[in-house]
Amino acid sequence: MNHGQTQPATVKERSHIALNNEFxxxxxxxxTERLRNGKKKASEEHGNWEExxxxxxxxxxxxxxxxxxxxxxxxxNARANGVHVHFAADGKEAVELSMKIAASKQAKSVVKSKSMVSEELHINHALEEMGIEAVETDLGEYIIQLAGETPSHIIxxxxxxxxxxxxxxxxxxAGETLxxxxxxxxxxxxxxxxEKFLEAEIGMTGCNFAIAETGxxxxxxxxxxxxxxxxxxxTQITLMGMERIIPTFADLEVMATLLPRSATGQKLxxxxxxxxxxxxxxxxxxxxxxxxxxxxxxxxxxxxxPEFQELLNCIRCGACLNACPVYRHIGGHAYGGTYSGPIGAVLTPALQSNVAEWDDIANASSLCGACYEACPVKIPLHDMLVYLRNRKVEKGYGQTAEKIGMKGFAAIMSNSKRMRSVVKLGQIGQKLVVRQGLIKTKIGPLKGWNSVRYLPSLPNESFRERWDSLVQEVKNENSPMSEDIRTRMEQALKQRENGGRSHG
Amino acid sequence: MAEQELTLLEQLEKESRAKQAKFIGGIAAKLGRQEIAKKPVHPFRGAPDFWTQLEWSQEERIERFMDNWQSVGGHAFHFATMEEAKQFIAERALELEAKHIIRQNQPELNELGLEEALPEVDIQVWNHNPAENWKAHAAGADIGLVVVDHAIAYTGTITVLSSQDKGRSVSLLPTVMMAIIPVERLKTRMGEVMTHFDGARREDLPAGIHFITGPSRSSDIENDLTIGVHGPGIVYALIVG
Structure with a gap:
C-alpha cells in the first residue's frame, strides 16, 4: 500500500509511533469519547435502539x-433518470473511467466531497498526474490533503x-499568517x-446509499x-461501492435513523x-x-x-472505531490501510484478499466485542477477527516458534507423567530467575511477555500435588449430603443428558 | 456538446451495457444463483411497526420542531399568518443590512409582497430569466428565501425539492437561509415524507431532494464546533399557520 509516504511495515511498529505521540x-x-458519548445519548433518547x-x-x-x-x-432506474452508469471491477478500472470522463471535459480542476471509495482508489494522485487539480472540500479532508496525509478517522x-x-x-x-x-x-x-467550487468543471462525490427503486x-x-x-x-462523477444499495426511500428512514446517531450522535x-x-x-x-x-x-x-459476507452490511459510521479500546490508543494511521479501527482490521485484508501481508492488523484487537455492541447493523466484527486469524494459521502463515510451542504443549499436557516431571523441572529450574515471586528475565521465549509485564513464579506445591490432601480436607469438613438433595441433583443431571440446557 | 464527447459517452455506454451482465452475473454466481434473482419478497421494509404508529398533535409537532431546530443552532419562530412572517423577514433583512436577497419562484412568495416591503433591497426571483447566471446570483445573495415542501418535527428537518422554479442553490449558497414552513406540511416522522418519493412516477421525482437540519457545521478542527463552513451559517425556520 502506498500513500505517497513510506511507513513501517507492521501494525506494531506503526502503533509505536502513535503511542509516542502524546497529542x-x-x-x-x-x-472518540465525545463521539461515543454522543451516540450513547442519542440512541438512548431515541429509544428502542435494539429494535x-x-x-x-x-x-x-x-x-x-x-x-x-x-x-x-x-x-x-438510474439510466432511465439519465445517469451514465459504469462498472469497475477494480480500483484501476474506476480510475481509468474517471480519467476518461475528466479528459473529455478538458477539466482543469475537480472538487471532491468526502468519499472512502476514492481513498481506496487513490484517485487524487491519478488526477494530479494528468495535470488536473483535485481539491478535497470537506474541512478535515482539505486539511490533511494540504498536509499530504491520509485520514485517521472515518468521520x-x-x-x-x-x-x-x-x-x-x-x-x-493563504500567503499570510492566520x-x-x-x-x-x-x-x-x-x-x-x-472559488474552487465555482471554477471546477467536475464534482466528484461518494455515495452513502443508493436507492434501487428510484435510482x-x-x-x-x-x-x-x-x-x-x-x-x-x-459534471458530477459519483464513485459508489457496489454494496451501498437499499431497496426504497422507506428503508432510507431506517438508515437515516441509525447512521447519524451512530456516527456523531446527531438526530440527522x-x-x-x-x-x-x-x-x-x-x-x-x-x-x-x-x-x-x-x-x-x-x-x-x-x-x-459465510464468515465475511456481513462485512458488506457496513454503513461506514465509525462507531466501532470510537468503541474500540485499541483504536483509542493507537489511532487510525497505525492500521495502515484506508479503513481503520475494527472495521478496517477486517475489511482491509478482506478487500485485498492478501492474508499474509495484512493479517497483522487482525491482531490489533482485544476481541472484547465492543465493536459489535456499537455496530448499528450488528456486524460480528470480533468473530471475523478470529476467522481471519484462523485463516492465517491455516494458510501456514503462523509463527514457527508458536507452532513448535503448541506441539510441545500438546505433548506435555496429554500425558500426566510428562506433565508432572515438567512441572517438577520448572520448580527447580526457576530458582535461578525468580525474584520476589516474579520472573523478570527476558531470555528466550519470555522476552515478548516480560517486556510489558512479569510472569508469576510456579508455586512450590502445584494444585495437582495438593489434590490428595485437598480431597481429605473436604471430606473431613463437610457432612455427607442429605438424601433428598442427592436425589434432586441426580435428577437434574439426568435431565441435562436428555438434551436440556448445558453450559457453553 | 462536442462530437468527440458524444462518441466517448456512446462508447462508454456500450462498454457499460456489455459489462453489466458480467458484473451482476458475477454477483449472482457468488450468491449461488445461475441467473439474476427475481424480485424478492421484502419482509422488513422501512421502519419497525411500532414506529409507524407515532403521530403527534399539531401543537406538539410545532413545539418539537422548534426545540430541535434551535438545539442545533438554528432560529425558529411561529406566526399565525403570512403577513406576520413577511414583517419578520423584512425587519430581519434590515437588521442584517441585507443588500441582495434571492428567493424561489413559489406562489406563496410571489404573493408575499416582500419587494414592496423592502424597496431598497435587490430581490431576485430564481430562474425567471434562464439566460442569467443564477448560481452567481445565489452565491452573491445575503439571504436565500424558500418555502419548504415538507418538514419533520422528530428530527427538526426541512425538505426542499428542486424544480424549474426552485433552485438548489437558494438554500445553499447565501449566508443566511430563511425557510417558511406552512404548518400543514409539518409531519411527525421522516417516514411520512418518504412515502411521497417511493410512490412517485419518474417524471415527478425532482433531481434534488434536500433534507436540511440546521446550519452548516463542522467539528473537524480540534472538535471545536464551527458554524457556516460551506452552507448557510444562519438559518431561520418560520412556521406559519
Whole structure:
C-alpha cells in the first residue's frame, strides 16, 4: 500500500509511533469519547435502539442477499433518470473511467466531497498526474490533503492535527499568517473553497446509499460541501461501492435513523441529499451530466463467504472505531490501510484478499466485542477477527516458534507423567530467575511477555500435588449430603443428558 | 456538446451495457444463483411497526420542531399568518443590512409582497430569466428565501425539492437561509415524507431532494464546533399557520 509516504511495515511498529505521540493519543481519546458519548445519548433518547439495530441489520442482510436483483434495478432506474452508469471491477478500472470522463471535459480542476471509495482508489494522485487539480472540500479532508496525509478517522479525518498545525498549513495556502482560531481558519477555508467550487468543471462525490427503486443516490454530510459538489459543477462523477444499495426511500428512514446517531450522535446530519439524475432541462442548477461508477474492488470476494459476507452490511459510521479500546490508543494511521479501527482490521485484508501481508492488523484487537455492541447493523466484527486469524494459521502463515510451542504443549499436557516431571523441572529450574515471586528475565521465549509485564513464579506445591490432601480436607469438613438433595441433583443431571440446557 | 464527447459517452455506454451482465452475473454466481434473482419478497421494509404508529398533535409537532431546530443552532419562530412572517423577514433583512436577497419562484412568495416591503433591497426571483447566471446570483445573495415542501418535527428537518422554479442553490449558497414552513406540511416522522418519493412516477421525482437540519457545521478542527463552513451559517425556520 502506498500513500505517497513510506511507513513501517507492521501494525506494531506503526502503533509505536502513535503511542509516542502524546497529542495524537489525547486527541484520539477525546474525540472518540465525545463521539461515543454522543451516540450513547442519542440512541438512548431515541429509544428502542435494539429494535432499530435489528431492523437495520435485516434490511442490509436482505439487500446483500439479493444484491444482484437490487443492483440491477438500481442501474436500470438510474439510466432511465439519465445517469451514465459504469462498472469497475477494480480500483484501476474506476480510475481509468474517471480519467476518461475528466479528459473529455478538458477539466482543469475537480472538487471532491468526502468519499472512502476514492481513498481506496487513490484517485487524487491519478488526477494530479494528468495535470488536473483535485481539491478535497470537506474541512478535515482539505486539511490533511494540504498536509499530504491520509485520514485517521472515518468521520473526523484530521483528528490527529491540532489547531496550530492547521493554522500553519492554511497560512501557507493563504500567503499570510492566520491565527490559530477555529472560526477564522474555517472562514478562510470557506472563501478559498468557494472559488474552487465555482471554477471546477467536475464534482466528484461518494455515495452513502443508493436507492434501487428510484435510482437515486444519497449523501449525508454536515458542512454543505457535498451539496456544493453536486450542485455547482457541470459534471458530477459519483464513485459508489457496489454494496451501498437499499431497496426504497422507506428503508432510507431506517438508515437515516441509525447512521447519524451512530456516527456523531446527531438526530440527522445537517444535510441529507437524495439526487435522482442530472438536472432537468428546465432546472436552473445541478449537474448537466451525471456519472455513477459502481466499484467492486474486492467487495465481491466477501459475497457467498459465510464468515465475511456481513462485512458488506457496513454503513461506514465509525462507531466501532470510537468503541474500540485499541483504536483509542493507537489511532487510525497505525492500521495502515484506508479503513481503520475494527472495521478496517477486517475489511482491509478482506478487500485485498492478501492474508499474509495484512493479517497483522487482525491482531490489533482485544476481541472484547465492543465493536459489535456499537455496530448499528450488528456486524460480528470480533468473530471475523478470529476467522481471519484462523485463516492465517491455516494458510501456514503462523509463527514457527508458536507452532513448535503448541506441539510441545500438546505433548506435555496429554500425558500426566510428562506433565508432572515438567512441572517438577520448572520448580527447580526457576530458582535461578525468580525474584520476589516474579520472573523478570527476558531470555528466550519470555522476552515478548516480560517486556510489558512479569510472569508469576510456579508455586512450590502445584494444585495437582495438593489434590490428595485437598480431597481429605473436604471430606473431613463437610457432612455427607442429605438424601433428598442427592436425589434432586441426580435428577437434574439426568435431565441435562436428555438434551436440556448445558453450559457453553 | 462536442462530437468527440458524444462518441466517448456512446462508447462508454456500450462498454457499460456489455459489462453489466458480467458484473451482476458475477454477483449472482457468488450468491449461488445461475441467473439474476427475481424480485424478492421484502419482509422488513422501512421502519419497525411500532414506529409507524407515532403521530403527534399539531401543537406538539410545532413545539418539537422548534426545540430541535434551535438545539442545533438554528432560529425558529411561529406566526399565525403570512403577513406576520413577511414583517419578520423584512425587519430581519434590515437588521442584517441585507443588500441582495434571492428567493424561489413559489406562489406563496410571489404573493408575499416582500419587494414592496423592502424597496431598497435587490430581490431576485430564481430562474425567471434562464439566460442569467443564477448560481452567481445565489452565491452573491445575503439571504436565500424558500418555502419548504415538507418538514419533520422528530428530527427538526426541512425538505426542499428542486424544480424549474426552485433552485438548489437558494438554500445553499447565501449566508443566511430563511425557510417558511406552512404548518400543514409539518409531519411527525421522516417516514411520512418518504412515502411521497417511493410512490412517485419518474417524471415527478425532482433531481434534488434536500433534507436540511440546521446550519452548516463542522467539528473537524480540534472538535471545536464551527458554524457556516460551506452552507448557510444562519438559518431561520418560520412556521406559519
Amino acid at each position: 495524537l493519543r489525547k486527541a484520539v481519546k477525546f474525540t 432499530w439495530r435489528e431492523r437495520g441489520k435485516q434490511i442490509r442482510l436482505h439487500t446483500i442477499a439479493h444484491l444482484d436483483y437490487y443492483l440491477n434495478q438500481f442501474v436500470e 473526523i479525518p484530521a483528528i490527529h492535527k491540532n489547531r496550530y498545525q492547521i493554522a500553519e498549513l492554511l497560512s501557507k495556502e 491565527p490559530a482560531d477555529t472560526s477564522i481558519l474555517a472562514g478562510f477555508v470557506r472563501r478559498k473553497l468557494r 437515486s443516490m444519497v449523501l449525508f454530510e454536515n458542512e454543505g460541501n457535498a451539496r456544493m459538489v453536486s450542485t455547482v459543477p457541470k 446530519t445537517v444535510y441529507m441529499s437524495a439526487i435522482t439524475g442530472p438536472k432537468r432541462t428546465v432546472d436552473g442548477d445541478g449537474p448537466e451530466e451525471m456519472h455513477i461508477i459502481i466499484v467492486d474492488n474486492g467487495r465481491s470476494l466477501q459475497l457467498g463467504d
